Amino acid sequence: MGQLTPKPRKSAMTTSAKVQQGAAHVPPNATDLSSVCILCSHNCGVKLDIEDNIIVKVKADKTNPTTKGYICNKAFAIPNSVHHKQRVEHPLKKMPDGTFAQISWDQAISEIAAKLNHIRHTYAPRAVAVAGIGGQGNHSNVFGALPLLYAIGSGSFFNALGQEKIQHPLVDGRLFKAGHDHYLAGDEHKADFVLYLGTNPLISNRGVNATDTIKEIVKDPNRQIAVVDPRLTETARRSDFHLCIKPAQDVYLMLAINAIIVQEELYDRDFIAKKVKGFEQVAAMLKKVDREDMARRTELAIEDIEAVARAFAAAPTAAICYDLGVDHGINTTLNSYLIRMLSLITGNTGVRGGNVFVQQFGPKFPILPRLQKPLESDIIASALIAPMMQFSPNLIPEEILSSHPHRIRALIVDGANPLVSYVDTKRFREAFAQLDLLVVIEPNMTETAQAADYVLPTPAGYEKWEMAVFPKDVIYAQVRPPVVSGSPDALPEIEIYHRLALAMGIVKPASKLIYRLAAKATNPLYAPAYLAAIGALSFKGKLSKEGVLATVGRLFFTLYETLGPQLKNPLMAYVWLLSMGYALTRRKQFDLQFPEFKSIKNPFAIGQKVFDLINEHPEGVVLGLMDEARNFEDFCHYFDKKARLYQADFIADLEVLMGQEDAVTDYPFVLDAGMRTGWTANTIVRDPSWRKGRDIHYAMLIHPEDAELVGVASGDMVKLTTKRGEVTVPVKVDTSTRKGHLHLPNIFDMQYPDPVTGKPTRTGVTLNELSDVNDRDKYTAIPALKYVRCQLTAVAKVAVDAMPAEEEAVV
Template sequence: MTLKEMAKDPKRTMVVIDPRRTETAEMADIHLQVKPGTDAWLLSALGGVLVQEELIDRAWIEEHVDGAEDVMAALREIPVAQYCEISGVSEELVRETARRIGGAESVAIFEDLGIQMNRYSTLNSYLNKLLWVLTGNFAKRGAQYIPAHIVPITGKLDKLAAGAEPKRSPVAGERIIAGLTPCNSIADEILTDHPKRYRAMIVESGNPAHSVADSQRMREALSSLDTLVVIDIAMTETARLADYILPTATQYEKAEATFFNFEFPANYFHVRRPVFGAPEGVLPEAEIHARLCEALGAYTHEDLAPLRAAAKQGRAALLPVFFGNVLSNPKLSPMAPVILYRTLGPYLPAGLQSAAVVWGLAHQAARENPGSLRRAGFDGDGFEPAEKLFDAILDSPSGVVFAVDEQDENWARVKSPNGKIQALIPELLEELASLGNASTGTGDSAFPFVLSAGERRSFTANTILRNPEWRKKDRDGSLRINPDDASQLGVGSGDRVRLTTKRGSVEVQVEVSAMMQAGHVSLPNGLGLDHTTQGGTRIQTGVAPNELTSTEDRDWLAGTPWHKHVAARIEALA
């Protein structure tokens, strides 16, 4: 179902929370036009109304949730009227929204970078989830779900017991969540004489010199590394700082897949075929990884010999050898994707050698979600479902449904010891309680505007399309500003202004837009890139937002950058 269809359905209510009057907000039944950076107060007020007006599902909570009483006690104390005023949304509208959530047959909630890269990032996500947890909107039609996966996005993570101390980065002591170091602490992990500082990095299909906060400091950090290796399809800002650049084929020249597979009940997976041959001098990532592993001595020819011999006989012969020689071997198991590429890859259809790793993923999916695969048509005994799935992936150039779920599968994917949702996170309840004394706005009269540094627009594409000629509108990436603010500054669309933050200052063209509320401005993401023309001239188009952001402006718990809440000032240029 599309958003337009949803908006036209009289049996559905679409609620949008956004400081901007976006195209989606225009379609919504309810638009909660929150003041920039005050989402935590608004979400707290919604949760407060649910609890205070008994709009929750107590029977469901009793059966399926642990720690709910402490959470509800905290929400019972929320001063709803005060928090609505802080967020800039009328109390009447907030209460109406909460009542619709509490009385709905089903509720589904989706959040994105607007609140995740903002003040109270982790708390915002927590409060969002409490809205559907407290109303029992999980594992039923039209509600929240956990999809089957080909591979878990966060990998195979160690479970952290309640109260246990999380892993932390070696220098800054930042929490390592889902195996990831917060991007805003990377420079701190490098620019130090600490004996455990980061000394080398491999950057693959990423551009931290442009995409991580505080580009000036990130460039300094990357330049300070003993070794920087970049694997990419383009000469990026990060690649220009590298000691070694390993060029790879583009998405059109190699087999490729995405693992963001979140559909329910039918979930899809697609290995895309190459449509062009790669130019001379570039390699697919799988080949680069294999050559690096071999140069490092991660495995030997003797290690692979029995696997190559088995693969020559077919996948049925390879299975026991792979499981016995690789997955049970602590030395070789981390190399499994590369080993499959080297041994099984040569026997796959032309152009699909890199898809060898998907054979292992198909077996993992069949082991972890056997019922889901069976309902999708991949049945049989033993390893048959996995082998059928892999064959279907190879034979389906437009993708394949690999899993069909029933609602009960959701509960099997809740991995807490007792199978219940764990609602109580003490650190976040403490932060929730602190909202009553917290400041809003920018907190600095010298920087009265809130800048969203990196807005999605019709013609933004991260940093993969570097030639500005593809941009049919807003070629240079204008600064969007509210009409009243523009009037006070004495500027109009097409005029240029100076935009300044505590980390930098740029000149940028203005676009006056009724979409923006007073005090809120935005720049698009993906600009400020350099591009070399056919004549050899290097040009730069637009403003790189992270020339204006700071690494210190980040979530206290997860380290998430506040790209959507940057204090700024604007001056008209003559």
């Protein structure tokens, strides 16, 4: 297991020198290098073979302690995400004629720092914003971007989680007083009954080892699956119950299921008595729900809804697994509330086989304070996975176009591509045109990079030291070293932010004493003194919320500068800090995994052990286990350990919805603007050559009767029109699709050089030209991408290769 005494360190070099050294010593040829797939949030373990500095083979890693040899077909696109024709290799500055010129790092940093300082001092710190960071399995940039914002006093942070998942911590914060460091996940691995809501895991691979898990459930006669989806998906075909719901009516279905359980007294009395407050008030509302009316609204047979409700309540354990189908629908916060309501009243919250709280590696942080509210809405920031208060990117255009003097004027886009992947591309273009400064930090020349004032190159996720912190049902950590070398002029994001902080005068130079303490920090006896010293240097005597966050920001930069050069890579300074924080606040989880170390009382010695384990296991390591017997109590932070089920405003909103009917519209079809397929890898893979087969991968699925009505067949083109725009798309007639419901795959409209002509060519559909930034959840501003009203018109018939029947793109 290794020794608790620190290993001898080599002589230190400067942080910048260490960064420049970076991947320079990566051998150009190697086999079986441990890493993870970063093409979705599950981060399956992989082994990579390298030839002449090129990733040539991807294999499943059987030694990864969480995925244990499981990968899906997306992992084989890892080489395409690194080796392609649109890499940014040098800092670029846009010239007056719209072209880009290569500049030095010194020029880029000094000019950007001067502009940022001018904006924050002339207007307000909040006028400087960051969008992106933490894309897929590249999470290290959070240690640079947020400290920069916090150090200057800005809370203008917009993240993809705020566009997808932020409703869940909002609801959990109310119901459980839960912190940022958890996620309530369906434990389908142990469940007797699984309700899949808005997810198709046989294609999306939602969850851990999804296809293997579903196969196990299907084979077991004592376990059942129910799938709620308007389409007969690959997962629905294997289910015991398929509720082919009318699009975006999930709130009525969940109301009906909860109401049936209460009206028929199928709820878990003992669990509610011990762990739930406010059930009586919620039950009073549910007893008034007209289940027949709810069935009418969902266009489902009441008998089918009743069968699912009764089976869920009767199962020894029942889990609800949910994803973007409801997260990107309408009423997404209310759906999150109803999901938790169902889990609570049936006694399945915090119970293996039900819905359990999971967390990522790191310390138990308090929620950091909210620095600000938006200028143009009542949306509040929330935190998820990490203690970072964030907003939905949906708010960015209005915060830029605001008439308020403190509007956003400078935007740093890091690891994101808003002009392709955020809602309402037209509105984003309008907003970006009003910025004083747009900086893009990216490995690739994306569509957003092409609109930037400066483009700063960073290595791809396999060319630098990196980590992922998505939560699992164990405490797991994996820090991956680079496997190939990138451009020598590309810098890791954390180094870029550190240079900006120095140029902006945000951080003080560290004293010789702090450097001496940093050299000894990996000795548990000296770690407390080092942390105290950098804390004292970072503190400027302000106990306000702004002062606390500014101290955190400065501390992170000082940690990077002083401890970073002592370690394998400067990133490891943050891993060391996480290790110390984990040992100080999560000792119970560590002891459950390593009972042999219970006798060690010094938490800094345990923290060093954690750090050493991460260094010793590039394939990943399990550092702690959840306390299954007290999962609920560990994450419900009310003093009496009881969930607050009754939420007056949520209940009021539900009662209003039950009295409403669908409005009449000129747009008769409902578009699912972002269907997952086996070839969906968001915008992280620009090269489309990894998509195999003769199929038109971005064809729109349409029901046969709708196709006949419009007058089209598979391969024909239609004009799809919404209130925001129109696109021309090929169609594919699909019998599994519900009448009136259309599906466009989530491949986006990236432009990539044609392999023959070399000219930039669109590789998909301009999906977000169709969406409206104002179609969003009232509580979170999450966009309703799964419910876009539209019209169809046939425009032409074209000759295309016959499109084969859809196959499951899973391994």
